[in-house]
Amino acid sequence: MRYVMRSVRADEWPLVRQLRLEALQDPVAPVAFLDSYEAAVARPDAFWQDRTATAAAAEGGDVRQFVAESPEGEWAGTVTVLVERPEDDVRFGEAPEVVQGHLVGVFVQPRVRGSGVADALFRAAVDWCWSLSAPRLERVRLYVHEDNPRAAAFYRRFGFVPSGQRMAVPGDAGAWELEYVMEREQG
Template structure:
């Protein structure tokens, strides 16, 4: 069993958020998991990271969850973005429903296979389902077609492929597959 505290970030933790993101972008599979480049993240100003932290620490628009070890270090993270109807879709088109979008999924290599990602996803999805007025209809995420380990976890957690496939602007031959988790019936 994991000995991590799974919790939302606090706005003043922007430096730890930056450090974890840069660690994620240094990971050998980062090219399959993230649309951001390491060089871009390293070049961002402190003000950028402060705003990102503040935006992910409270309110309804976004929430970042971290896995904090007993020594205070962070071993993983996931972000829930809330998407509203009429807003521009990240890849193409317009959002047509109230939904959550999981991004920035990362667990340090030494913690993979320990169940830590399950704990992070449970916290993120529970938070998404807790939102009211309006309630979110589903949670979605995208996974690169070659990121089979991540796709296997998403399916095991209950996400299913929606059939939507998008190409990346940076590499039109690469495909991102949308997976969705519908809100459970009450």
């Protein structure tokens, strides 16, 4: 695998937009994202510029987006980390009891699935979480739709474990998002 895992830069908003639109066209998108292609494609450039600038913020920011970039400059995948504090407004799920990272927006191009790109993206995101000292993150979490077993299997293999918490999928009261967590190793 010759991909480099790195944070997005603010001027890369067209690439952020393009990769998100590709993700929302993936067959698993309806159970992987709380967004639709139709809604995303209609958003103005200013939305994507702001989103990318926020995700490219300097060290210590509350959002960081990572991408897997080929030597040719093509993006093969992404994951975003949201830093959550107990006193923050809840973005998704239950309010955290400790400061934590929340992984969202996970997508890997079908052509590179199974090649190690997802592992490398997750390693970059989790390592970034553990590198923060202010705030110090005590755990990392993510949610996976109950009908997305491929993603759930990857998360377990990577070291995430089901917490037992679940929440109804917004707009589909009959479906559930399951929380998976990784605790900071003590020591």
